[in-house]
Amino acid sequence: MTGLRIVPVEGLPEIAEGDDLAALVTAAIELADGDVLVVAQKAVSKAEGRVVALDEIDPSATAQEIAGADGRDPRQVEAILGEARRIVRRRGGLVIAETRHGFVCASAGVDASNAPAPGQLVLLPLDPDTSARRLRERLRELAGRDVGVLITDSFGRAWRQGTTDVAIGAAGVPVLLDLTGERDPVGYELHATVIAVADEIAGAAELVMGKTRGIPAAVVRGLDLQGDGAANDLVMPRERDLFR
Amino acid sequence: MTGLRIVPVEGLPEIAEGDDLAALVTAAIELADGDVLVVAQKAVSKAEGRVVALDEIDPSATAQEIAGADGRDPRQVEAILGEARRIVRRRGGLVIAETRHGFVCASAGVDASNAPAPGQLVLLPLDPDTSARRLRERLRELAGRDVGVLITDSFGRAWRQGTTDVAIGAAGVPVLLDLTGERDPVGYELHATVIAVADEIAGAAELVMGKTRGIPAAVVRGLDLQGDGAANDLVMPRERDLFR
Numbered sequence: 456m457t458g459l460r461i462v463p464v465e466g467l468p469e470i471a472e473g474d475d476l477a478a479l480v481t482a483a484i485e486l487a488d489g490d491v492l493v494v495a496q497k498a499v500s501k502a503e504g505r506v507v508a509l510d511e512i513d514p515s516a517t518a519q520e521i522a523g524a525d526g527r528d529p530r531q532v533e534a535i536l537g538e539a540r541r542i543v544r545r546r547g548g549l550v551i552a553e554t555r556h557g558f559v560c561a562s563a564g565v566d567a568s569n570a571p572a573p574g575q576l577v578l579l580p581l582d583p584d585t586s587a588r589r590l591r592e593r594l595r596e597l598a599g600r601d602v603g604v605l606i607t608d609s610f611g612r613a614w615r616q617g618t619t620d621v622a623i624g625a626a627g628v629p630v631l632l633d634l635t636g637e638r639d640p641v642g643y644e645l646h647a648t649v650i651a652v653a654d655e656i657a658g659a660a661e662l663v664m665g666k667t668r669g670i671p672a673a674v675v676r677g678l679d680l681q682g683d684g685a686a687n688d689l690v691m692p693r694e695r696d697l698f699r
Numbered sequence: 700m701t702g703l704r705i706v707p708v709e710g711l712p713e714i715a716e717g718d719d720l721a722a723l724v725t726a727a728i729e730l731a732d733g734d735v736l737v738v739a740q741k742a743v744s745k746a747e748g749r750v751v752a753l754d755e756i757d758p759s760a761t762a763q764e765i766a767g768a769d770g771r772d773p774r775q776v777e778a779i780l781g782e783a784r785r786i787v788r789r790r791g792g793l794v795i796a797e798t799r800h801g802f803v804c805a806s807a808g809v810d811a812s813n814a815p816a817p818g819q820l821v822l823l824p825l826d827p828d829t830s831a832r833r834l835r836e837r838l839r840e841l842a843g844r845d846v847g848v849l850i851t852d853s854f855g856r857a858w859r860q861g862t863t864d865v866a867i868g869a870a871g872v873p874v875l876l877d878l879t880g881e882r883d884p885v886g887y888e889l890h891a892t893v894i895a896v897a898d899e900i901a902g903a904a905e906l907v908m909g910k911t912r913g914i915p916a917a918v919v920r921g922l923d924l925q926g927d928g929a930a931n932d933l934v935m936p937r938e939r940d941l942f943r
Contacts, residue, residue, distance in 0.1 A: 457706065457707060457907075458705050458907055458917075459704070459705040459903070459906060459907060460703070460704055461702050461705070469885075544942065551941065559857070559858040568887050568889055568892070569884070569885070569887070571885070573885065573887065609894070612856060612857070612895075613856070613858075614802075614803040614857075614940060615895065615898070616934070616935050617893045617894055617895030617898070617933065618894055619894070620899065621859070630861075637911045639812050639911060639913075640713065640813070641713075645911070646812075648812070648853075649860065649861045650853070650862055650863070651861030651863050652861075652906065654859070654861070654863050655864065655902035655906050658898065658903060659703070659705070659902060659903030659906065661894065661899055662896065662899050662922065663701075667878060667881045667882065667884075667889070668884075669883075669884040673702075689859050689860050689861065690859065690860070691858050691860050696857075697788040697790060697795065697857075698857035
């Protein structure tokens with residue numbers, strides 16, 4: 456077969472703290488060597504207990520001031536500030552922040568949707584690349600397959616409307632494909648041509664997952680990619696970043 | 700079948716000005732109703748004659764000054780300035796520009812790779828949404844199928860390394876999926892959740908196309924999307940843009 460297949464992992468239960476994601480996935484779908492399993496960050500965060508209750512948050516004066524700008528919940532803003540290394544842009548209560556991992560995204564990845572229960576917030580995994588590696592190893596243990604893993608989240612973009620899913624954790628999958636020095640069909644040598652394949656795979660998987668359908672994972676089959684990478688490599692180094 | 704299939708359109712010839720892309724595609728692959736045909740911008744631009752020869756460009760003083768910063772070809776910089784409505788960021792000869800269409804990308808979309816011949820530059824189509832619509836209509840004429848069309852290019856992103864393919868032209872495909880007001884599985888109402896599905900489809904298709912393999916098109920089958928849109932809708936309106 457040439458080309459790719461992207462298959463939703465259907466029938467997963469609601470994920471709770473302590474759940475063995477690899478066991479749930481292998482019970483739901485048959486994996487093959489070379490598959491890439493894409494898992495939404497929410498599922499990983501919930502399994503890892505990265506959930507806080509609004510009731511337990513005591514908002515600082517700064518959080519109250521930012522939230523007041525357009526009537527947001529100051530406790531949610533406090534959670535965002537707690538996850539942020541730096542605020543990149545702000546308009547009223549909308550905060551674009553740099554996370555502890557270096558990702559730049561809305562609300563530092565803090566979100567109330569798809570939380571286990573009302574009144575709770577889900578935070579990004581502390582170290583999504585390690586989460587991905589652990590999941591990959593456990594899949595090998597349980598299914599005996601060599602499967603790449605991406606952990607993904609929906610990020611907005613500068614200058615473009617809408618979010619696309621991108622990789623925030625990776626294991627057993629290359630994240631950047633560097634074509635520098637290769638030649639196009641007429642012999643022109645490519646310069647500085649680096650493709651963020653992990654983000655393209657993440658977005659492709661989102662097309663079959665869906666935030667309202669409770670499908671937090673998908674399998675991408677047929678990728679012709681060699682190598683390994685970490686989603687951390689997708690963060691633009693500060694000295695090369697024209698926009699931070 | 701649940702899920703998606705993404706199939707490269709193999710065996711297309713090198714595209715030249717005046718070529719009937721729809722005829723070439725329908726000769727190469729069988730299309731089905733609901734398919735989305737994704738075509739790389741380079742192929743569309745070459746068919747439309749959006750190619751300039753460096754030899755015919757007389758660089759301005761500004762182009763010479765920018766190019767001099769790190770030894771770029773001032774004629775190429777002149778072509779970039781000609782396509783740019785505004786320079787968004789610059790580091791040496793690297794220019795991030797807003798194109799006439801409102802897209803923000805490196806070199807205003809001007810590129811020497813995959814040009815018909817050495818010494819030539821390919822420019823973005825003048826109106827990629829119209830190009831997509833024309834291609835869609837011609838596919839219906841030739842194949843009798845209702846096929847969506849995306850025209851794509853590789854754009855860099857703020858804060859993240861590497862390019863992903865995004866939609867710069869669209870017809871017969873929704874580009875933004877607005878989930879605002881829908882509810883997640885635990886009943887939480889989604890706010891401002893808009894997914895740039897056209898960009899996710901564009902990136903997915905890139906995974907089977909490849910800049911060095913001479914495959915400028917792919918077919919995405921199995922998308923469960925209703926509606927129509929224009930890639931122009933993906934441009935963040937200036938008044939909402941925190942980064943322009």
